[in-house]
Amino acid sequence: MIFKKGFKKGGIHLPEHKEETENKPFVNGPIPKKVKIPLLQHIGKPAIPVVNIGDKVDEGQLIGKMDGEFSANVHSPIMGNVTEIGEIYTPTGIKSKYIGIEFSGGIKNWNKINTNWEKFKENEILEMIKNSGIVGLGGAAFPSHIKFNPPKPIHTLIINGAECEPYLTVDDRIMQEKVDSLILGIEILKKILKPKNVYIGIEDNKVSAIEILEKKMNGIAEVVTLKTKYPQGGEKQLINAILGIEVPRNKLPYDVGVVVTNVGTAYSVYEAVIKEKPLIERFITIAGQIVKWPGNYKLKIGTIIRDILEDVRVLTLPKKVIIGGPMMGIAQYTIDTPIIKGSSGILVFSEEEIEKKKEHLCIRCGRCLNVCPIGLFPSLMYSEIYSNNIDRVKEIGIFDCIECGACSYICPSQIPLVTYFKSAKINLKYEKSYYPNKIPVVRRWRYANKEE
Amino acid sequence: MQIKKSNIQSKLIVEPAPHINHRDSVPKIMWGVFISLVPSAVWSVYFFGIPALTIILISVITCMITELIFNILKKTPLTIWDGSAAVTGILFAFTLPAYVPLYVPIIGSIFAIAVVKQLFGGLGYNIMNPALAARVFVMFSWPTLLTANKYFLPTTSPESLGINFNIISGATPMHLLKEVVHTGKIDNYYDAWSLILGKTPGAIGEVSVLFLTIGALYLFKKKYITYHIPLSFILTVVILTFIYGLARGISINPEYSLLKNSLLYSYLHIISGGLILGAFFMSTDMVTTPLTKKGELIVGVGLGILTFIIRIFGSYPEGVMFSILLMELVVPLIDRSIKPKIYGWGKYETK
Numbered sequence: 123m124i125f126k127k128g129f130k131k132g133g134i135h136l137p138e139h140k141e142e143t144e145n146k147p148f149v150n151g152p153i154p155k156k157v158k159i160p161l162l163q164h165i166g167k168p169a170i171p172v173v174n175i176g177d178k179v180d181e182g183q184l185i186g187k188m189d190g191e192f193s194a195n196v197h198s199p200i201m202g203n204v205t206e207i208g209e210i211y212t213p214t215g216i217k218s219k220y221i222g223i224e225f226s227g228g229i230k231n232w233n234k235i236n237t238n239w240e241k242f243k244e245n246e247i248l249e250m251i252k253n254s255g256i257v258g259l260g261g262a263a264f265p266s267h268i269k270f271n272p273p274k275p276i277h278t279l280i281i282n283g284a285e286c287e288p289y290l291t292v293d294d295r296i297m298q299e300k301v302d303s304l305i306l307g308i309e310i311l312k313k314i315l316k317p318k319n320v321y322i323g324i325e326d327n328k329v330s331a332i333e334i335l336e337k338k339m340n341g342i343a344e345v346v347t348l349k350t351k352y353p354q355g356g357e358k359q360l361i362n363a364i365l366g367i368e369v370p371r372n373k374l375p376y377d378v379g380v381v382v383t384n385v386g387t388a389y390s391v392y393e394a395v396i397k398e399k400p401l402i403e404r405f406i407t408i409a410g411q412i413v414k415w416p417g418n419y420k421l422k423i424g425t426i427i428r429d430i431l432e433d434v435r436v437l438t439l440p441k442k443v444i445i446g447g448p449m450m451g452i453a454q455y456t457i458d459t460p461i462i463k464g465s466s467g468i469l470v471f472s473e474e475e476i477e478k479k480k481e482h483l484c485i486r487c488g489r490c491l492n493v494c495p496i497g498l499f500p501s502l503m504y505s506e507i508y509s510n511n512i513d514r515v516k517e518i519g520i521f522d523c524i525e526c527g528a529c530s531y532i533c534p535s536q537i538p539l540v541t542y543f544k545s546a547k548i549n550l551k552y553e554k555s556y557y558p559n560k561i562p563v564v565r566r567w568r569y570a571n572k573e574e
Numbered sequence: 575m576q577i578k579k580s581n582i583q584s585k586l587i588v589e590p591a592p593h594i595n596h597r598d599s600v601p602k603i604m605w606g607v608f609i610s611l612v613p614s615a616v617w618s619v620y621f622f623g624i625p626a627l628t629i630i631l632i633s634v635i636t637c638m639i640t641e642l643i644f645n646i647l648k649k650t651p652l653t654i655w656d657g658s659a660a661v662t663g664i665l666f667a668f669t670l671p672a673y674v675p676l677y678v679p680i681i682g683s684i685f686a687i688a689v690v691k692q693l694f695g696g697l698g699y700n701i702m703n704p705a706l707a708a709r710v711f712v713m714f715s716w717p718t719l720l721t722a723n724k725y726f727l728p729t730t731s732p733e734s735l736g737i738n739f740n741i742i743s744g745a746t747p748m749h750l751l752k753e754v755v756h757t758g759k760i761d762n763y764y765d766a767w768s769l770i771l772g773k774t775p776g777a778i779g780e781v782s783v784l785f786l787t788i789g790a791l792y793l794f795k796k797k798y799i800t801y802h803i804p805l806s807f808i809l810t811v812v813i814l815t816f817i818y819g820l821a822r823g824i825s826i827n828p829e830y831s832l833l834k835n836s837l838l839y840s841y842l843h844i845i846s847g848g849l850i851l852g853a854f855f856m857s858t859d860m861v862t863t864p865l866t867k868k869g870e871l872i873v874g875v876g877l878g879i880l881t882f883i884i885r886i887f888g889s890y891p892e893g894v895m896f897s898i899l900l901m902e903l904v905v906p907l908i909d910r911s912i913k914p915k916i917y918g919w920g921k922y923e924t925k
Contacts, residue, residue, distance in 0.1 A: 131917060136594070288594065358917060371918040441587050448593040455588055469593075476587060482600040482656060483698040488865035497914040501865065519916050527592035534598045535698075541590040 126326055128349035129359040132495045134528050136288050136352045136449070138327060143409050144291045146417035148299060152433060155225050157199055157424030158210060159185065162218035163462040164257040165264050166192040171221055177204045181230040182400050185221050188252070194265045194463075195255035199402035199422035202226040213427075213445035213452060213459050220460070223424070232399040239306075239395055244314045247395055254394035255401050255463075259386035260355070261446060263464035266387055270314055272376035279317035280364055280382045281308060283324040283331070284348060284355035287447025290467045292405040293385045295418045297324070297331040300389055301338050307392035308343055315381055322385075323360050325350045352449065353526040357382045359495050371522055386466075401463060410470035412437045427457040427468060442471040449527045482535035490529035490539060496522050500529040500539050507546050515546055523547070600697075603798050603860075604657030610789035610798075611664050611855065617772055617782045622672035626778045629670055629679050634663035636683035644692040658697045662686050665705035668779020668851060669895065670712075674719050681715075682708040702902050703859050706895050746775045747846035748891035754839070755886055760826045769845045780848040790854035799858040802870035803877070807853045808844060810878020815840035818886060849881070852894035862902040869908040876901045 162168035169186030173179060179198040186196030198221075206222035239247075252267035260282060285293040296304060312320060320343035324332055327350045335345045346364050348354050358369050361380050369375055375382055386405065393399045402423055409416045414435035421430065427443060444451040445465045461468070490500035498519050506514045520543055529539040618626045641659035645652050653659075666686055667679060686708035691700045713720050747764055754760050764774050772782025779786070793799045818824075819836030826838050843849065857863070857877055864870050877897050884893025 131914070134596075362917070368918045368922045370922045371916075373918070442589070442593065443586055444591075444593055446591075448591075450591050451593065452591065453588045453593065454586060456586065471593070477593075477595045479595065480599070482653075483696060485600055485603075485658075485698045485860050486863075486865065487603075487860040488863075491865050491914060492867070494914075496917040498916060499865070499913060502909075519919070522916055522918065531592045531594065532596045532598075534596070534600050534603055536595060536599060538590055540592070544590070 126347055126349045127363050128351050129354065129363040129495060131497045132493045132528065133351040133353070134493045134532060135350065139288045140291050140327070142416050143407050143418055144294055148295055148405060148418050148420050151419045151421040151430070153200055153225055153229065154422055154425045154429050156222065157422060158220045158222045158426065158460040159196055159198070159424035160210060160212045160218040160220045160460065160462055161186040161196055162216060163196065163212065163263060163464060164194040165262065166194065168218055169193060169196045171207060171219065173204050173221065175204050175207060179204060179223060182402055192265065192268065194257050195253060197255055197400040197402050198223055199424055200225050201228045201230065211459065212462055213454060213465055215452060232397050234398055236396050236398065239310065247310060247314050250395050251391060256387065256390050256394055257463050258384060259390065259404060259463065259466065260384035261450065261464050261466055269381060269383065270311065272381060274376065276315055276376055276381050277318045277379040278365065279311060279315055279320045280360055280380060281320070281322040281343060281385055281388055282355055282360055282382055283322050283385045284360060286325060286352045286355040287449055289409045289469055290407045290447050292407050292418055292466055294328045294331050296385050296389055296405060298334055301334055303392045304385060304389055305338060305342055306396060307388035310391055310395050311383070311388060320344065321346050321364050323348050323364050325354055352528060353495055356495065356524055356526060358524065404463060406461065406465060407467040408434050409467065411475060412440065412472040413470050421461060423463055424460045426460055427454065430468060431457060431470065436470055438472050440470045441473040442476050444469040449531065450525065479536045481537055484535050484537060487534060489532045489534065493528040493532045495526060495528065496524060498523060504537060504539050504542055507542050512546060512550060516550055520546055601656045604661050606796050606798050607661050607793065608657055608664060610792045611668065611779065613785040613788050614779050614782050615664065617785045618672070618778045621772060621781065622778060626672040628676065629672065629778060630664060630667040632676060633667040633679040633683045634660050636680050637663035637687050640684050640687035644688065653697060659687060662691065662704045665855065666708050669705065669709040669777050671720060672778050678712050678716060678719060682712040685711050698861055700861055702899055703856055703862055706856060706899050709895055710899065751842060751846055752891040754824055758822055758824055763826065763842065766845070777848065780851045783845045783850050786850045786854060793854070799854065802867050803857050803863060803874040804853040806871045806874025807857060807877045808849070810875050811843055811849065811881055812840045814878065814882040815843045847892050848894040852898055857898050862905055864905050864908045864912065866912050866914060869912045872908055873901050873905065876904065
């Protein structure tokens with residue numbers, strides 16, 4: 123195919139940096155001696171702890187029960203004893219209760235295989251997904267049992283294999299190595315969602331994954347090769363690229379009859395339904411020049427980043443540790459934070475790799491406007507925020523900003539545009555006074571859970 | 575070396591995303607523009623002699639010193655090395671004749687940086703191109719110094735440059751083209767090769783189409799400029815002058831047909847005067863162009879129309895400078911009215 127699909131507006135071609143890990147098969151990480159499992163790893167209400175200090179827990183045992191429908195279950199990833207319950211900042215910068223578990227030895231074999239899954243009823247499958255605590259593994263961590271139970275029927279299911287962030291290669295590896303499981307996961311999703319069309323969107327830089335999928339996905343899903351362009355993996359952009367339609371503002375994809383889900387989520391649906399294994403592990407890319415053994419690892423949720431970095435051997439002192447990709451990932455204050463369900467990568471940068479930024483005045487080059495995938499006016503929004511004209515920013519569409527960071531990336535004046543927008547959103551949302559020259563550094567990419 | 579538990583320090587740099595940046599920066603872009611102007615500067619020094627070099631150096635240095643003084647007065651971080659003042663300096667020098675007294679570039683440069691750029695708020699806030707505004711300022715301040723005869727005082731014998739002076743008597747190509755408007759024909763004109771290489775009288779930087787094009791190609795390659803403004807600008811001038819040539823029945827070469835003569839006429843309009851310099855280097859100045867591509871096309875067409883009107887019907891032979899300044903004043907209006915369509919707004923909402 124000569125003409126490849128892509129989303130219509132803006133976008134940038136980023137240096138990919140995927141060569142370091144794209145050919146590294148998944149490796150099971152060691153079982154950590156100690157894990158700290160935050161009870162708020164998803165969008166919604168935090169889970170309620172159901173264990174106490176001193177309790178013995180089994181691998182996969184429920185330790186945090188979902189609080190209402192808009193929440194997700196949390197399970198113990200290891201066999202061990204509950205040693206502490208406290209508060210911790212998750213990698214997304216949200217304060218959350220956590221349960222600390224010390225490993226006591228022993229592993230559970232998840233070798234049950236439900237071959238008769240096709241006989242399950244839809245609500246049984248949804249119940250299994252709900253019980254397994256599955257959330258969207260692309261980064262936003264939206265509870266999956268809500269997403270897969272849309273209030274109105276949908277016509278299209280899109281499996282997101284775009285993985286547009288540089289460095290990250292987990293989705294690529296899942297599509298290459300776990301393709302049979304992925305197919306089962308998609309079949310299960312098809313059973314509960316009953317879409318007319320199923321697409322897998324994949325960027326054209328994942329050549330071997332495309333080859334494998336095109337061979338295996340015949341009759342199950344249509345493989346759509348997309349242009350390598352950031353942010354192709356954004357939900358709205360993917361819908362636009364594959365179907366050519368746009369999701370109206372303040373609406374969700376199911377309003378236009380579409381559900382988008384990540385390949386990692388589809389894989390964990392397979393694990394939940396076929397193996398009855400809850401979401402206690404996830405695939406993570408670990409990359410960075412100072413990492414001795416970069417690669418794709420299967421790690422227990424709740425493993426402390428420090429332990430992971432010791433296992434993969436960091437050659438010099440890390441200066442910046444990012445959870446997620448370089449465009450939307452979050453730089454960590456401390457490496458004593460656990461990884462959570464939504465963490466798709468750990469990037470370790472040394473001092474040399476950190477790009478020094480020197481802010482200049484805006485020269486009105488208009489590049490931010492040309493790369494914005496939403497079609498917003500970043501430089502205008504910036505100047506309105508800067509002149510404290512915050513209500514005007516709302517009119518010109520700041521709440522449509524998906525915070526992809528393309529404008530900040532391209533800006534030759536190196537103005538942290540997206541930081542201004544995140545701050546302005548928080549200010550607008552909570553109606554605090556706004557000081558243009560004292561812009562808070564925003565570490566969170568979401569703030570829906572803030573108590574009011 | 576393996577990092578032990580004790581010595582992975584937790585002193586980490588925390589920054590908001592994104593953690594990677596595009597390699598372009600303001601100084602890189604500005605010095606890139608400066609470098610792209612060097613070939614034509616070298617040619618002008620070769621052609622006009624040392625006076626051209628003096629004027630270029632003096633205006634660049636004066637611009638940078640003025641910038642420095644304003645940095646100190648305004649207590650802002652030093653911006654002289656970001657290259658924008660140097661670009662203003664060299665562009666301003668490019669619009670001057672090579673044989674003006676040295677106080678003209680000095681005062682013009684001070685005006686460019688102090689009044690047009692810094693008093694409006696510095697880089698990014700100026701509403702007009704400082705170099706061009708300063709050019710207009712010196713033009714009205716010393717009208718006699720900037721007339722045709724200052725454009726060309728041959729330091730070497732004209733014959734060695736391949737120009738027959740008896741015929742053309744030092745008039746710039748634009749003056750000759752202006753005569754066409756009055757008489758409908760042209761007796762003697764520079765041959766295309768000397769126009770393209772730059773063996774004609776004119777301002778320091780505008781004479782050599784060849785070297786300006788080399789610089790422009792460099793800018794295109796670096797993606798510092800886009801084709802939108804230059805292309806629409808030049809195309810508009812070509813179309814309008816071609817139509818004018820047809821309507822007026824211009825005969826440049828009596829042996830040619832009217833169609834061919836009109837084509838030749840618009841071709842001469844492109845390679846004479848400041849059109850190439852203006853189209854590629856001045857009208858594309860990021861600060862004073864619209865943000866949207868559609869807006870840039872509008873500006874380009876507007877520039878073409880204004881240039882055509884001033885060149886044909888105005889009292890000045892050259893219209894590029896005025897048309898750029900006029901269109902720059904319209905840019906805020908264009909930016910206000912032309913906005914990109916936002917994802918999910920408009921027709922999708924009502925569905």
